[in-house]
Amino acid sequence: MPSIFTKIIAGEIPCYKIAEDDNFFAFLDINPNAKGHTLCVPKKEVDKLLDLDEPTFMGLMAFSRKVGKAIEAAIPCDRVGLTVIGLEVPHVHVHLIPLKSMENATFQYKERMTPAMFEETAQKIRQKL
Numbered sequence: 752m753p754s755i756f757t758k759i760i761a762g763e764i765p766c767y768k769i770a771e772d773d774n775f776f777a778f779l780d781i782n783p784n785a786k787g788h789t790l791c792v793p794k795k796e797v798d799k800l801l802d803l804d805e806p807t808f809m810g811l812m813a814f815s816r817k818v819g820k821a822i823e824a825a826i827p828c829d830r831v832g833l834t835v836i837g838l839e840v841p842h843v844h845v846h847l848i849p850l851k852s853m854e855n856a857t858f859q860y861k862e863r864m865t866p867a868m869f870e871e872t873a874q875k876i877r878q879k880l
Contacts, residue, residue: 754842756792767873769821770880774807775814779873780846783862787826787849787872791815798841815845821879822847826872832856 758764760776767779769789780788793811797803803811819831828849834856835845854860864872 754796754840756790756840756842756844757796760792760794767869769873769876770814770818772814774810777814777818779869781869783848783864784846784858784860785826785828785849785851785855785862786864786868787822787828787847787876788862789818789822789847789876791818791845791847793843797843798837800835800837800843803843811843811845815847817880818876819847821876822849824879825875827851 755764759766759778769777769779771777774794775791776794777789777791780790791811791814793803793807795807800808815833819833823831826849828851830850832848832850832855833845834848837843848855850856
């Protein structure tokens, strides 16, 4: 059965898309730790980060860096944190989180955003790519 991320990539579930190329897809986390929290995923559905073949692994990191630089330019923050946990969805995903404090990295605090706020945030990040 396809993961929720595979369905997002296929357009079956809506998202606030940030970037896409032939192999990777980035979109705003719908339950963000901070404004601008973005997920970068390979289009190829693989459950665990270390199960990616090396070219896909390295490509995901390069894609995530590009998106992270755009987030850093668009969203006021001290830095953009990167984490890969992968327990909640069986599809490799990199979290890029604008950080102002360690609280933003804990996954305990969540930012409340309206659809208009999500769209505005996505647009700001896309403009920096």
